Amino acid sequence: MTATIIYGNQLAETLRVKMKEEIVNLKRKGIDPKLTVVLIGDHPASKSYVSGKQKAADYIGMDSELIQLPAETTEAELLSLIDQLNQDTVVDGILVQLPLPAHIDEQLVIEAIRPSKDVDGFHPINIGKMMTNQDTFLPCTPYGILTMLKLYDIDIAGKHAVVIGRSNIVGKPIGQLLLNENATVTYCHSKTANMKELVQLADIVIVAVGRARMIDRSYIKKGATVIDVGINRLDDGTLTGDVDFDSVKEQASYLTPVPKGVGPMTITMLLKNTIKAAINHAQ
Ligand code: GUN
Numbered sequence: 001m002t003a004t005i006i007y008g009n010q011l012a013e014t015l016r017v018k019m020k021e022e023i024v025n026l027k028r029k030g031i032d033p034k035l036t037v038v039l040i041g042d043h044p045a046s047k048s049y050v051s052g053k054q055k056a057a058d059y060i061g062m063d064s065e066l067i068q069l070p071a072e073t074t075e076a077e078l079l080s081l082i083d084q085l086n087q088d089t090v091v092d093g094i095l096v097q098l099p100l101p102a103h104i105d106e107q108l109v110i111e112a113i114r115p116s117k118d119v120d121g122f123h124p125i126n127i128g129k130m131m132t133n134q135d136t137f138l139p140c141t142p143y144g145i146l147t148m149l150k151l152y153d154i155d156i157a158g159k160h161a162v163v164i165g166r167s168n169i170v171g172k173p174i175g176q177l178l179l180n181e182n183a184t185v186t187y188c189h190s191k192t193a194n195m196k197e198l199v200q201l202a203d204i205v206i207v208a209v210g211r212a213r214m215i216d217r218s219y220i221k222k223g224a225t226v227i228d229v230g231i232n233r234l235d236d237g238t239l240t241g242d243v244d245f246d247s248v249k250e251q252a253s254y255l256t257p258v259p260k261g262v263g264p265m266t267i268t269m270l271l272k273n274t275i276k277a278a279i280n281h282a283q
Contacts, residue, residue, distance in 0.1 A: 001222070008149055012264035015147075020060040020273055026278065027061075033278035035093040035119065035270070036061040036085055040078065041071030046097045053095070056174070056267045061275065065091075075104045079112050086114040092281055093119035093274035098169075116280060119273040122168070124189070130173065131209050132182050137273045142174035144265030145206065145227050154204070154225050154254060157182035162199050164188045164215070164242075165208035171228055174206050174252070213244040215256040217251040224255040 026033065034170055035057055038049050050066060057064035067081065085094050093282070094117045101105050110118075115125040119141035129136035138146075149156060161183040165171035175185045183204065188195045199205055199219040207215050208229035220226060230242030241258030249255050 003252040009260040051183040140269040143269040159203035161204040162202035170208040216244040
């Protein structure tokens, strides 16, 4: 058996074409969604992520602005900028690219963003709403993964999902979203003693650890769905996921590639959240 490969880039393209039409319709009604991205310093990976977000916004005709500030920017300066963006009625979504330089308290910054403009879904109020299954901005990577599973009609209710990784951005929230969909969820992390045995029980495996090709077919139950959130650059420059793709594709029934898998869906969900914010702000 060879797995069906879930190409996130193709799904993302279909969704972006629909959003492009939606933006045209919204603009006719006087709603013009705008995303403001704040980038502090010149972390190379962050620069590349931010430019991907800008390009995607341009592609669907969404107004976007990049505010780029030096690494020496103080916490007070950043908080003051966020305050200004919170009050700016033209701005619907605010995204402060993480990680921030060490002298800035990341949590303080996340909590300074007005929840109605928190298109990352990182504010504790929005996380609380997600946990209690209320309508809110879902964090983009977990939201993208859930959308992929749904578009492929992959059963979630009653299935055993194992999440490897417990970051605030991916691991914890994807587990919660799968629980909201009535999966039975197990989290594995660096202190988990019997990880392989647990992963072998999974119908759905979400891998978000940041270790190149760590998960091979020996971890995977025959017919499982495997979602690879990792993006690792090897010494020779190639990008690879946390999953050993060639090995796992012989065992899984569905598998996402890296690149062209989860990444493009993440950006697409950011656009979707920004449209949602603009519609909410117009009400
Ligand atoms: N850095 C890596 N991923 C993300 C993300 O989804 N949002 C923000 N703000 N920063 C990130």
